Amino acid sequence: xxxxxxxxxxxxxxxxxxxxxxxxxxxxxxxxxxxxxxxxxxxxxxxxxxxxxxxxxxxxxxxxxxxxxxxxxxxxxxxxxxxxxxxxxxxxxxxxxxxxxxxxxxxxxxxxxxxxxx
Amino acid sequence: xxxxxxxxxxxxxxxxxxxxxxxxxxxxxxxxxxxxxxxxxxxxxxxxxxxxxxxxxxxxxxxxxxxxxxxxxxxxxxxxxxxxxxxxxxxxxxxxxxxxxxxxxxxxxxxxxxxxxxxxxxxxxxxxxxxxxxxxxxxxxxxxxxxxxxxxxxxxxxxxxxxxxxxxxxxxxxxxxxxxxxxxxxxxxx
Numbered sequence: 001x002x003x004x005x006x007x008x009x010x011x012x013x014x015x016x017x018x019x020x021x022x023x024x025x026x027x028x029x030x031x032x033x034x035x036x037x038x039x040x041x042x043x044x045x046x047x048x049x050x051x052x053x054x055x056x057x058x059x060x061x062x063x064x065x066x067x068x069x070x071x072x073x074x075x076x077x078x079x080x081x082x083x084x085x086x087x088x089x090x091x092x093x094x095x096x097x098x099x100x101x102x103x104x105x106x107x108x109x110x111x112x113x114x115x116x117x118x
Numbered sequence: 119x120x121x122x123x124x125x126x127x128x129x130x131x132x133x134x135x136x137x138x139x140x141x142x143x144x145x146x147x148x149x150x151x152x153x154x155x156x157x158x159x160x161x162x163x164x165x166x167x168x169x170x171x172x173x174x175x176x177x178x179x180x181x182x183x184x185x186x187x188x189x190x191x192x193x194x195x196x197x198x199x200x201x202x203x204x205x206x207x208x209x210x211x212x213x214x215x216x217x218x219x220x221x222x223x224x225x226x227x228x229x230x231x232x233x234x235x236x237x238x239x240x241x242x243x244x245x246x247x248x249x250x251x252x253x254x255x256x257x258x259x260x261x262x263x264x265x266x267x268x269x270x271x272x273x274x275x276x277x278x279x280x281x282x283x284x285x286x287x288x289x290x291x292x293x294x295x296x297x298x299x300x301x302x303x304x305x306x307x308x
Contacts, residue, residue: 062293079264
């Protein structure tokens with residue numbers, strides 16, 4: 001378990017960093033909130049006037065699903081890569097078949113225009 | 119202190135397990151779906167901790183990457199898309215299907231308990247490094263997963279790619295603007 005101590009330290013630093021930053025900012029800034037400042041704002045995008053009533057494009061869902069699929073595909077490459085030497089040609093062909101099947105999906109997504117945003 | 123170091127793994131297990139269950143309870147009790155999703159994220163993180171505790175480090179990392187990363191994004195997008203934030207705050211806590219849910223939960227729990235029992239009984243010399251063995255050598259969990267998956271489970275592994283392919287094509291078909299109107303074909307219009 002001792003090899004996890006660096007991860008623990010790393011996690012603690014990662015958690016404390018935003019807390020310390022926010023506390024420091026709170027100490028030094030001047031606070032004068034008004035209605036305009038509190039409005040939601042995003043550069044270049046017209047923000048909806050009410051936060052909850054907007055309908056979003058189904059494309060967000062499509063992108064998320066494609067992300068998860070390729071995420072999982074990448075995950076399968078990790079244990080294959082660390083054992084690449086031992087698996088030799090057999091493992092290589094196995095992975096080529098795996099990637100080829102998914103490439104069909106990628107080409108399908110591409111041809112259908114699922115990767116185009118505008 | 120001696121107690122703490124002697125039972126370190128057990129203590130960490132119970133802390134993680136209690137937090138994981140608490141997260142699960144939060145998912146179904148929070149009124150705001152975004153809070154539910156964040157609660158689910160907590161459960162995912164705790165389960166990842168449990169995997170690491172059991173020396174299934176690769177599975178723990180996958181849990182973080184796929185569930186806490188990918189699946190969580192998917193859930194949040196769905197919450198955003200279907201506008202469930204307008205759910206009435208006094209919606210019934212238990213629906214009419216609650217008994218069915220309880221039944222399926224009990225059956226699922228029993229299945230897991232059975233699996234754990236069968237696994238622990240029929241496991242020849244498991245031990246702490248059981249998930250890190252490659253051909254009798256202790257290497258690492260990722261190596262062990264790689265070896266077992268790509269040596270002994272060739273067909274299931276290739277089927278995974280077909281399952282992923284189906285998911286991808288299904289999502290693209292659902293995502294088409296004219297889905298259900300004209301059947302098939304047609305590029306997606308902006």
